[in-house]
Amino acid sequence: MIWESLPLLWRGTLVTLELTVSLLAVGLLVGVPVALGQVYGPRPLVFLMSGYERFFRAMPVLVLLLVFYYGLPPLLPAFGTAVLVFGLHSSAYQSQIFRGAIQAIKPGQILAARALGMTRLQTMRYIVLPQALRLAIPGWSNEYSGVLKDTSLAFAIGVTELTRQGDQIVSRTREPFLIFITVALIYLALTYLGTWLLELLERRWHVPGLTGQRREEHGRVI
Amino acid sequence: MAVSSKIVVRVEDLHKRYGNEEVLKGVSFAVRQGEALAIIGPSGTGKSTLLRCINRLTEPDRGRIFLEETEITSPHIDINKIRQQIGFVFQDFNLFAHLTALDNVRLGLMKVKGLSKKEATERAMHELARVGLAEKAHAYPAQLSGGQQQRVSIARALAMDPKLMLFDEPTSALDPELIGEVLQVMQHLAEEGMTMIVVTHEMGFARSVCHEVIFMEKGVIVEQGPPDQVFLNPRQPRTRQFLSKISELYGGAR
Numbered sequence: 001m002i003w004e005s006l007p008l009l010w011r012g013t014l015v016t017l018e019l020t021v022s023l024l025a026v027g028l029l030v031g032v033p034v035a036l037g038q039v040y041g042p043r044p045l046v047f048l049m050s051g052y053e054r055f056f057r058a059m060p061v062l063v064l065l066l067v068f069y070y071g072l073p074p075l076l077p078a079f080g081t082a083v084l085v086f087g088l089h090s091s092a093y094q095s096q097i098f099r100g101a102i103q104a105i106k107p108g109q110i111l112a113a114r115a116l117g118m119t120r121l122q123t124m125r126y127i128v129l130p131q132a133l134r135l136a137i138p139g140w141s142n143e144y145s146g147v148l149k150d151t152s153l154a155f156a157i158g159v160t161e162l163t164r165q166g167d168q169i170v171s172r173t174r175e176p177f178l179i180f181i182t183v184a185l186i187y188l189a190l191t192y193l194g195t196w197l198l199e200l201l202e203r204r205w206h207v208p209g210l211t212g213q214r215r216e217e218h219g220r221v222i
Numbered sequence: 223m224a225v226s227s228k229i230v231v232r233v234e235d236l237h238k239r240y241g242n243e244e245v246l247k248g249v250s251f252a253v254r255q256g257e258a259l260a261i262i263g264p265s266g267t268g269k270s271t272l273l274r275c276i277n278r279l280t281e282p283d284r285g286r287i288f289l290e291e292t293e294i295t296s297p298h299i300d301i302n303k304i305r306q307q308i309g310f311v312f313q314d315f316n317l318f319a320h321l322t323a324l325d326n327v328r329l330g331l332m333k334v335k336g337l338s339k340k341e342a343t344e345r346a347m348h349e350l351a352r353v354g355l356a357e358k359a360h361a362y363p364a365q366l367s368g369g370q371q372q373r374v375s376i377a378r379a380l381a382m383d384p385k386l387m388l389f390d391e392p393t394s395a396l397d398p399e400l401i402g403e404v405l406q407v408m409q410h411l412a413e414e415g416m417t418m419i420v421v422t423h424e425m426g427f428a429r430s431v432c433h434e435v436i437f438m439e440k441g442v443i444v445e446q447g448p449p450d451q452v453f454l455n456p457r458q459p460r461t462r463q464f465l466s467k468i469s470e471l472y473g474g475a476r
Contacts (some may be wrong), residue, residue: 109316112378116330116379117382127318135318
């Protein structure tokens with residue numbers, strides 16, 4: 001019985017993964033500029049970015065989803081709406097991950113870059129971002145595991161992701177325990193897989209003195 | 223190497239205020255090609271601010287600065303073009319933490335000067351060799367001692383082929399036993415005829431390497447002259463006071 005359900009659950013898993021990857025990408029593309037704006041922008045931009053970030057962090061993502069899908073003129077299909085809403089919501093959280101990472105960079109390096117004749121943009125591109133992205137990985141891994149599970153809320157607007165797929169199987173098979181336990185285990189596996197991949201990336205991007213090593217040092221002295 | 227008569231940098235009546243505090247109250251001086259100028263004086267008297275105004279990392283409020291014939295305080299200037307011609311060495315090195323020594327030196331060459339990777343690498347390796355660190359090319363800043371980091375930062379500035387080098391207390395963050403290796407690099411540089419301005423507490427260096435010394439206090443130049451005059455026969459009582467305090471602390475001009 002569970003074997004027969006597996007292809008459908010697999011399809012749901014793929015939709016969940018697509019949702020997660022797309023929303024994280026939207027969140028990254030919006031979140032990084034929001035963070036840069038908050039750290040380096042002129043006063044009005046800081047105000048605007050902080051307002052944006054607070055608004056989206058204050059909204060329950062399910063309410064946002066319902067407002068965007070049912071409350072506004074239909075612009076996007078359910079999947080697209082889910083990506084947009086989750087993405088904007090995540091961008092608010094990601095902006096804070098990146099703001100923390102950017103502020104952990106020693107400001108003297110910015111001076112040194114400008115003293116070499118680099119423009120602001122070059123300084124961002126070659127000095128700030130490469131370090132901020134590395135420093136953001138642990139926080140980002142947290143964000144990944146959070147939003148992965150949030151995607152189940154897309155159920156509410158009819159996106160057939162993993163949880164909804166499971167629910168539909170249950171309504172036919174009347175085996176809620178077995179099916180939902182399988183669904184739960186798939187979420188567990190996806191969480192493990194994703195955080196493991198991010199750990200690999202962290203190790204690969206490791207720079208002595210900037211990342212990772214601190215963990216060893218902390219371990220030694222505490 | 224002889225100091226030529228050509229003026230590389232000229233500062234005219236420079237003023238800078240932070241809030242209520244005026245840190246520079248009209249500073250003027252000129253540095254000729256091949257000249258090494260030391261700026262000495264108590265902490266918090268505007269020496270670092272002055273240095274940062276020269277490449278406009280800090281914007282002066284009033285006054286003019288010329289690099290050769292170009293007025294760099296003009297609002298119409300592309301400051302990034304000017305900064306490429308002025309090397310700056312910071313007290314705490316400020317190496318890019320995510321890049322190896324080689325990449326620290328190479329980055330400006332590739333991204334600012336537009337050299338190819340091959341040319342930039344050759345140039346960077348040459349500069350690293352010049353400061354005695356060719357074998358550390360692939361080390362990250364955290365894997366280098368303070369003295370080595372400062373030498374890399376000097377190589378990074380020199381690679382841009384500057385007309386002028388500015389040193390902002392380059393040895394103040396170093397352990398005593400590491401100061402020598404940095405001063406030695408700077409001494410060679412001065413001997414090769416690099417035009418440089420050095421804010422320093424190393425009186426020995428100011429005296430034996432520099433051609434001219436400025437004693438600054440409270441935002442003004444109190445005294446200026448050749449090192450022998452300033453150190454042996456200061457005209458101003460304030461200079462005398464400062465120098466005797468320093469020699470009490472360090473046991474004479476080292």
